[in-house]
Amino acid sequence: MRTETKLSRLDRVFARLDREPERPAHIDVPRMSRHRVVLFSATLAFYAAIVWAVVISSWLVRLDWQVMFFRPYQQWPQVHAFLDYYVVLGQRGPTAVMVAAWLGWRSWRQHTLRPLLSLGTALLLLNATVGAAKYGMGRLGPHYATVIGSNEMWQGGDIFPSGHTANAVVTWGILAYLASTPRARRWLSALSAVISLGVGLTTVYLGTHWLSDVLLGWAAGLLVLLALPWFEPLTARAEMGIFSLRDRLRSRRAATAPVAIPVGAPATVVPPRVAGAMDQETPSQKPAAAARTSRSHGYLTPGPHTPRPERTPLTPVGSRRPPHTERVPRGAASARPVAGG
Numbered sequence: 001m002r003t004e005t006k007l008s009r010l011d012r013v014f015a016r017l018d019r020e021p022e023r024p025a026h027i028d029v030p031r032m033s034r035h036r037v038v039l040f041s042a043t044l045a046f047y048a049a050i051v052w053a054v055v056i057s058s059w060l061v062r063l064d065w066q067v068m069f070f071r072p073y074q075q076w077p078q079v080h081a082f083l084d085y086y087v088v089l090g091q092r093g094p095t096a097v098m099v100a101a102w103l104g105w106r107s108w109r110q111h112t113l114r115p116l117l118s119l120g121t122a123l124l125l126l127n128a129t130v131g132a133a134k135y136g137m138g139r140l141g142p143h144y145a146t147v148i149g150s151n152e153m154w155q156g157g158d159i160f161p162s163g164h165t166a167n168a169v170v171t172w173g174i175l176a177y178l179a180s181t182p183r184a185r186r187w188l189s190a191l192s193a194v195i196s197l198g199v200g201l202t203t204v205y206l207g208t209h210w211l212s213d214v215l216l217g218w219a220a221g222l223l224v225l226l227a228l229p230w231f232e233p234l235t236a237r238a239e240m241g242i243f244s245l246r247d248r249l250r251s252r253r254a255a256t257a258p259v260a261i262p263v264g265a266p267a268t269v270v271p272p273r274v275a276g277a278m279d280q281e282t283p284s285q286k287p288a289a290a291a292r293t294s295r296s297h298g299y300l301t302p303g304p305h306t307p308r309p310e311r312t313p314l315t316p317v318g319s320r321r322p323p324h325t326e327r328v329p330r331g332a333a334s335a336r337p338v339a340g341g
Contacts, residue, residue: 029114030177032229040226047219054139054160054212057151064210065149068142072205083202090164090199095171096123103178113242115178117235118228125224125231126170133220134158142207162209162217165200169221172196177225196221 030036053060073080088094096119103115139160140152153160172195176188200214209217 028180029232030229031232036226036229040223043219043222043226047216047223050212050216050219051137054151055153057149060212061151062149064142064212067204067211068145068207071207073207076205079205083205087164087199087202087206089172089195090168090203092123092163092167092171095167099171099174102175106178113239114235117238118178119174121231121235122170122174122224122228125227126166126221129224130161130163130166130217130220133161133216134163139210139213141213142210159209160213160216161220162200162203162213164203164209165196165214165217166221166224168192168196168199169218170224173221173225177228 050060100116100119103119106115107113135158137160138154138156138158140146140155140157141159144157145152146155169192172192173189176185176192179185179188196218200209200217203209204211204214
């Protein structure tokens with residue numbers, strides 16, 4: 001009977017943490033479809049309508065003042081401490097670090113830079129569009145309002161549209177934009193919508209933004225997300241350029257790395273300058289160099305190593321003393337005269 005081992009939840013988590021051997025082919029890259037173009041156009045029209053309603057001091061401006069006089073932070077003071085921390089989910093610095101860490105892990109696991117490049121593109125678009133609108137319209141916030149009932153436009157402020165709200169829409173919405181499956185995209189879209197809605201209403205509760213600022217912030221963040229497919233070809237070219245640069249650096253590093261030579265191998269390392277000079281030698285110099293090379297030392301001559309008893313002696317066998325005519329061999333009679341008398 002065949003039994004299958006059931007993996008625990010921790011085993012499944014570690015299995016998902018394993019790095020994939022290559023970039024998966026099922027990564028879905030959103031395209032600028034007709035449905036997305038319609039949504040982008042509708043959101044842009046809503047953006048322009050909010051700006052026009054504030055410029056002409058319509059009913060939206062009167063609603064802003066009514067909410068400000070209502071002072072929600074005084075009506076529900078028990079949630080003030082919690083919302084002070086919750087509004088951090090709309091600050092650009094902390095949220096960008098958290099989302100970049102997650103997308104960086106995804107980039108490493110899937111062997112692609114698209115998640116990080118898409119996040120960088122979205123943040124650049126957000127800073128350019130929202131920053132230009134803030135300083136271009138210069139609206140003052142509720143705490144710095146000067147005339148009751150006025151729209152407070154072009155007074156040197158920087159709160160229209162709401163940067164916290166737009167940043168929450170883009171930062172958390174990029175997770176849904178880069179989701180791999182439709183189910184994950186639906187769940188992450190709902191999560192980012194709840195977070196951005198909560199952040200926008202929190203700024204109204206704290207009195208740092210008008211209600212119209214939040215409405216324009218939602219529209220500004222949604223415009224950035226809807227426009228991202230137009231920048232996908234640029235992201236793909238940037239990714240290919242970065243990978244090609246990495247490959248060139250690796251090949252250059254491998255070419256300049258020293259080559260390991262086995263111990264005992266008769267190899268001569270020639271410096272690059274010397275090798276270049278040898279290649280530029282004249283034909284008359286090359287035979288002389290070859291002749292000098294052929295007369296190598298005996299101890300450098302390659303060959304099989306033989307033990308000492310088997311080697312051929314360099315001197316003849318026998319006595320190493322030079323021959324002497326007057327020397328008498330041992331054991332022979334002496335030829336000298338005997339002195340005495």
